[in-house]
Amino acid sequence: MSATDATGTRNPDTLAGLSGRSSAGAPARRPRRQRRMKELLLAFGLLLPSVVIFGVFVFYPLVRQIYLSFFVTPPFPNQPKHYAGFSQIQQVLSSHDFLNSLWVTLLFVLFTVPTGLILGLLLAVLAHQRLAGIRFFRTVFSSTVATSVAVASVIFFTLLNPQIGLLSYWFGQQGQLSVLDDPRWALIAVSAVTVWQNLGLAFIIMSAGLQAVPDDLLEASKIDGARAWARMRHVILPMLSPTLFFAIVVGTILSLEAFGQIDILTAGGPLQHTNVLVYAIYDQVFNQNNDGRAAVMTVALFLITLIFTLGQIKLLERRVTYER
Amino acid sequence: MNAEVMVGWTVGALAPGFRSFLWIASGLIVLGVGLLLASRRGRPAYRRRAALIGRYLLLIILAMIVLFPIYITVVDSLLRSDQVVSRPPILFPLHPQWSSYSTAWTQGHLGRYLLNSFIVTTVIVAGELVTSIAAAYAFAFLHFPFKRTLFILFLATMMVPLEVTFLTNLSTVVSLGWYNTYLGLTVPFLATGFGAFLLRQSFLGLPRDLRDAAKLDSAGHWQFLRHVVLPIARPSVAALGIFSFFGAFGQYLWPLIVTKDDRLRTVQIGLKFLTNSQLNNFNVIFAGTVLAALPLFVLLILFEKQLVRGLTAGAVKG
Numbered sequence: 001m002s003a004t005d006a007t008g009t010r011n012p013d014t015l016a017g018l019s020g021r022s023s024a025g026a027p028a029r030r031p032r033r034q035r036r037m038k039e040l041l042l043a044f045g046l047l048l049p050s051v052v053i054f055g056v057f058v059f060y061p062l063v064r065q066i067y068l069s070f071f072v073t074p075p076f077p078n079q080p081k082h083y084a085g086f087s088q089i090q091q092v093l094s095s096h097d098f099l100n101s102l103w104v105t106l107l108f109v110l111f112t113v114p115t116g117l118i119l120g121l122l123l124a125v126l127a128h129q130r131l132a133g134i135r136f137f138r139t140v141f142s143s144t145v146a147t148s149v150a151v152a153s154v155i156f157f158t159l160l161n162p163q164i165g166l167l168s169y170w171f172g173q174q175g176q177l178s179v180l181d182d183p184r185w186a187l188i189a190v191s192a193v194t195v196w197q198n199l200g201l202a203f204i205i206m207s208a209g210l211q212a213v214p215d216d217l218l219e220a221s222k223i224d225g226a227r228a229w230a231r232m233r234h235v236i237l238p239m240l241s242p243t244l245f246f247a248i249v250v251g252t253i254l255s256l257e258a259f260g261q262i263d264i265l266t267a268g269g270p271l272q273h274t275n276v277l278v279y280a281i282y283d284q285v286f287n288q289n290n291d292g293r294a295a296v297m298t299v300a301l302f303l304i305t306l307i308f309t310l311g312q313i314k315l316l317e318r319r320v321t322y323e324r
Numbered sequence: 325m326n327a328e329v330m331v332g333w334t335v336g337a338l339a340p341g342f343r344s345f346l347w348i349a350s351g352l353i354v355l356g357v358g359l360l361l362a363s364r365r366g367r368p369a370y371r372r373r374a375a376l377i378g379r380y381l382l383l384i385i386l387a388m389i390v391l392f393p394i395y396i397t398v399v400d401s402l403l404r405s406d407q408v409v410s411r412p413p414i415l416f417p418l419h420p421q422w423s424s425y426s427t428a429w430t431q432g433h434l435g436r437y438l439l440n441s442f443i444v445t446t447v448i449v450a451g452e453l454v455t456s457i458a459a460a461y462a463f464a465f466l467h468f469p470f471k472r473t474l475f476i477l478f479l480a481t482m483m484v485p486l487e488v489t490f491l492t493n494l495s496t497v498v499s500l501g502w503y504n505t506y507l508g509l510t511v512p513f514l515a516t517g518f519g520a521f522l523l524r525q526s527f528l529g530l531p532r533d534l535r536d537a538a539k540l541d542s543a544g545h546w547q548f549l550r551h552v553v554l555p556i557a558r559p560s561v562a563a564l565g566i567f568s569f570f571g572a573f574g575q576y577l578w579p580l581i582v583t584k585d586d587r588l589r590t591v592q593i594g595l596k597f598l599t600n601s602q603l604n605n606f607n608v609i610f611a612g613t614v615l616a617a618l619p620l621f622v623l624l625i626l627f628e629k630q631l632v633r634g635l636t637a638g639a640v641k642g
Contacts, residue, residue, distance in 0.1 A: 036467075042545065043468040046458040050478070050515035053455070057512040058481045061492035068492075123390075126382055139628060140387045143394065145635070146620035148574030150592035154599050154613050155393045158400070164409050164606055166396060174411075199390065201635060208636040257487045260576035264596055278487045278577075285491055286581070294491055302488040309483065 062302070068295035081292065092296040100272050101280040101297075104187065105304075108258065108276055111191035112198070113251040119195065120202025120247065121240075125232075127203075128210045138207070145200030149260035152197035157265055160189065180266050183273045190274050193261055198254060202247060209243025210236070249312050256305050277301050349385060356381035394617075401425070401610035408606055424607035425615070428598065432608055433586045434615045437594030441573055441619075444590055447510045448572040449565055456519030456564060461549060463520065464527035465535070475524075481517035486578060494581055508582045509590070513572060519564050522637050526560035527553060559633065566627045567634025573620060591616045 071081040072088050092098050123141045127134060144152070159167040162178045171179075179185040213236060237244075259278045262268060268275035268283060275283070277297060284294035359378025400408050402420035428434045462468070463475055486493070493512055494503075502508035534552060554561065579590045589597065595616045602608045624631060 039466050040468050043462040043466040046462040046466075047474065050455045050459045050520060051474075053512065053515040054477070054481050054517070056496065057493055058484050058489060059477075061489035061496070062484050064492045065488065123386060126379070126386065129379065131376075131379065137383050137387055139625065140391055142628065142632075143621070143624065144390065145570070145631070146624040147394070147617055148592055148620065149576050150574075150595050151613055151617045152393075154595055154609065155397050157599065158606060158609060158613075159393060159396070161606075166413055169411060169413065196390075196393065204632050204635050208632060253485070257485050259487065260592075263576075263580070264599070281487070281491075282577075282581075291491060298488050298491060302484065305485060305488075306483060 065295050065298045065302070068291060069299050071292050071295075073290045073292040077289075084292075088292055089296050092293050093300070097272070097275075097280065098297060098300075101275050101277045102300075104272070104274060105256065105276045107187060108191060108194075108274075109252055109255045111188065112194045112255045112258075113248060115191075116195045116198050116202045116251055117244065117247055119199060120206045121244075123199070123203045124206035124210050125236075127207065141203045142200045144197055145204060147197055147200075149197060150264060152193055153261045153264035156189075156193045156196075181270050183270045186266050186270055186274050190261055190265055193265065194255065194258060197261070198251065202251070205243060205247045205250070206240075209240045212243075213239045245312070249309060252308050252312065253305060256301070256308065277304075349389070352381055352385050356385070397610050397613050401607060401614050403607065405605065405607050408610075421607075424605075424611040427605075428608045428611040428615060432598045432602065432612050433589075433594060434591070434598070434612050436586060437589055437591040438615065438619070440588060440594075441591040443506060444509045444579075445569055445572040447506070448513045449569050451510065451514035452516055452519050452568045453561065453565055455515040456523050457549075457554075457561070459515070459520040460523035460527050461545075461553070463524045464530075465545075465548075478517045478520050482521075486512075490577060490581065493578075497582060503582060504584050504588050506588070509579060509588070512578070516568070518637075519568065522564055522634075523557065523560055525637075526557045530556060559630070562627075562630045563633035563637065566623065566630040567637075569623065570620060570631065 069089055070083060070085060072084045073081055127138050127141060147155070156167075157180075159165045160178055160180055162168050162173065162175055165174075165178075168174050168176075168178065173179065179189045217235060217239070257278060258276055259282065262274055262276055262279045263282075266274040268279045278301065281294050281297045281301065284290045284297065356378040359374045359381070362374050362378075396415070399415060399417055401424055402417040402422070403414060404421055407414050459478065463471065463478075497503055497508040497512075500507075502511070530553065534556075535548075574592060575590070576592050579593050580596075583589050583593060586594070586597075595612055598612045599609050602612075
């Protein structure tokens with residue numbers, strides 16, 4: 001980044017530092033170096049708070065997690081942890097618990113992301129109309145964006161309760177085993193709660209994407225007599241591809257990081273069937289007191305998130321139509 | 325049979341079995357889709373009317389399905405505990421009971437939890453706005469070495485979620501003596517890469533002439549920021565503010581691990597503890613849930629436009 005750009009040289013007193021007035025007296029005589037120095041200092045001061053926070057709470061922990069994954073946590077506190085090289089990493093990565101968590105996480109992403117995407121798109125297409133009262137429906141469809149993960153989870157915790165839950169009653173499951181305790185259904189139930197909670201977000205993203213599609217384009221295809229599905233496939237979806245791409249990336253990251261719904265609804269159970277990676281890490285730290293194993297899993301989570309995000313960006317970028 | 329149960333019967337006529345409810349709902353959906361499809365034939369006037377009715381039918385059914393969990397929570401929070409378990413279910417509270425709200429507020433500590441959430445959220449939003457405006461200003465208007473590298477580092481922070489860093493962050497916070505304090509709850513979130521990124525984009529959208537004009541005035545950076553940049557970028561700043569309010573208010577993992585008593589717990593964590601401690605008293609859980617959800621719902625209705633802007637900030641540019 002060169003500091004001697006056009007604007008800088010043309011007006012010597014332009015970026016005169018924090019107090020412009022002090023320099024107003026002798027703008028021309030002001031040495032350029034000093035001015036550049038002042039700008040540098042200002043930039044430093046403006047960026048410092050963010051840099052400190054990122055350094056302490058983002059980059060340092062990332063490095064330390066990688067470092068910690070080489071050390072085995074002793075079985076009793078106050079003993080020194082010892083360096084184990086790659087043996088702990090290897091051991092964790094091949095352990096049954098870790099592979100199970102990986103599988104559960106993958107299933108969870110598969111259950112939540114496509115479903116949320118399709119439902120969000122459906123609602124958005126339906127609400128993309130000039131109708132009386134459409135604003136009300138749009139607010140309703142966005143509304144779950146205001147339910148935090150804890151609120152959504154507690155709502156469904158009560159709805160699925162075998163004694164008082166209405167959903168258990170309507171499904172004819174009253175007084176029986178809760179779906180949250182049923183190994184076959186627990187992950188599906190947690191996924192459904194997640195889809196509902198993120199439906200508002202999906203709807204908002206899809207609606208914004210639809211609004212960016214020029215109306216005349218839609219109208220033109222209507223007059224052409226393009227059938228609804230053909231119109232969807234050949235006109236709307238290509239125009240919407242940047243939005244779909246964004247929604248997939250955001251949705252995947254959200255699902256990979258899911259924790260609250262697991263903590264409130266199932267605590268990883270029954271029989272580890274909902275023990276997603278983040279919950280497994282939490283469990284290692286707070287229940288097993290094994291920071292070393294937790295560190296390995298954290299690094300794995302980081303790499304998976306990274307691979308997913310970068311992979312999606314690369315894969316989808318080729319198919320995305322950026323034409324506007 | 326009292327009045328509530330009778331209303332429950334009539335309103336909840338489809339309650340005897342979930343199957344019949346499903347039949348009715350899917351029947352209406354099929355009818356709606358059918359009307360939409362049928363609207364392609366026939367005389368224009370009929371076509372338009374059929375399409376309209378079909379669309380409204382679908383909208384209403386889907387709105388009811390989406391809203392049902394929230395609606396039933398509000399209704400149940402206003403019923404007596406014996407009414408909550410009555411079958412068929414009561415779907416409308418004829419004589420609302422407010423006592424569970426006061427129980428949740430006092431015995432359930434919801435008042436304290438909400439206060440904590442507001443303190444924490446306000447500090448985080450204010451801090452994030454200040455650091456983001458400062459960083460975005462530097463990236464958009466100043467020249468300094470390693471600008472590109474630094475900006476990429478800012479973006480990279482978005483790739484490192486809290487779920488990866490929380491273990492070390494917890495020990496950092498403990499060693500700073502911030503465990504179970506407002507400092508521990510807020511400081512890690514006082515700056516975000518997303519905020520700096522969003523505002524830089526918006527600052528760069530400023531017309532160049534405007535920047536030059538401000539410079540010719542020999543207005544200082546502070547004046548330029550206050551009188552030119554911020555007024556123009558206000559929609560983006562508002563969007564970021566609302567967006568980060570929703571994020572900070574809804575946080576779960578971090579406040580769960582960094583607090584240990586009711587004086588500091590935020591409402592999300594408080595709701596979990598309320599749920600675990602009142603399993604014999606579901607009305608209080610319902611009331612607590614409504615109280616915990618209310619602030620964001622009010623904000624959604626007041627600031628829907630700004631929130632949508634914040635949420636879709638990444639989508640618009642692809």
